[in-house]
Amino acid sequence: MPHADRSRSLMLAGYVLFVLALVTGLVIPALPNPRQGLSSHLTGLLNAMFLILLGLVWERLRLGARAGAAAFGLALYGTYANWGFNLLASILGTGAMTPLVSGGRVGRAWQEGLVNTGYVTLGLAMLVCGLLAAWGLRRPAGEPVATPARQGRPDVLTT
Numbered sequence: 001m002p003h004a005d006r007s008r009s010l011m012l013a014g015y016v017l018f019v020l021a022l023v024t025g026l027v028i029p030a031l032p033n034p035r036q037g038l039s040s041h042l043t044g045l046l047n048a049m050f051l052i053l054l055g056l057v058w059e060r061l062r063l064g065a066r067a068g069a070a071a072f073g074l075a076l077y078g079t080y081a082n083w084g085f086n087l088l089a090s091i092l093g094t095g096a097m098t099p100l101v102s103g104g105r106v107g108r109a110w111q112e113g114l115v116n117t118g119y120v121t122l123g124l125a126m127l128v129c130g131l132l133a134a135w136g137l138r139r140p141a142g143e144p145v146a147t148p149a150r151q152g153r154p155d156v157l158t159t
Contacts, residue, residue: 011056017080040084047080085122
């Protein structure tokens with residue numbers, strides 16, 4: 001997928017996640033664990049902004065084809081999984097990895113295992129995505145560091 005298409009896709013995915021997070025906010029009172037539902041709502045909103053911002057800077061990333069594809073896929077998985085696994089934890093009533101928002105709730109072993117696996121994988125995905133994006137924003141080799149004279153400011157004149 002060309003860079004421009006990935007940029008647009010990330011921004012569109014961000015807006016879709018933003019709407020999903022808003023809808024999540026509307027159903028918070030109906031969830032078995034409303035505090036975890038609020039967490040899903042807020043993480044959805046923040047991850048939507050992350051996707052939109054990543055889409056805006058995508059054109060400036062200096063990544064190879066494989067690294068770009070990895071960053072793109074990891075960003076989509078990590079952001080949607082963050083929203084989705086928080087929502088799933090709210091519905092299932094799990095709380096082993098989120099004791100502050102679970103209110104002491106603990107789900108069945110398989111439920112905890114599913115949600116915990118999701119949390120670990122999304123955390124790793126977001127970490128690698130963030131490192132790839134930071135690496136992609138590095139200065140090109142051979143590009144001089146900007147100095148006042150190069151930015152159009154006159155040098156100090158000596159007499």
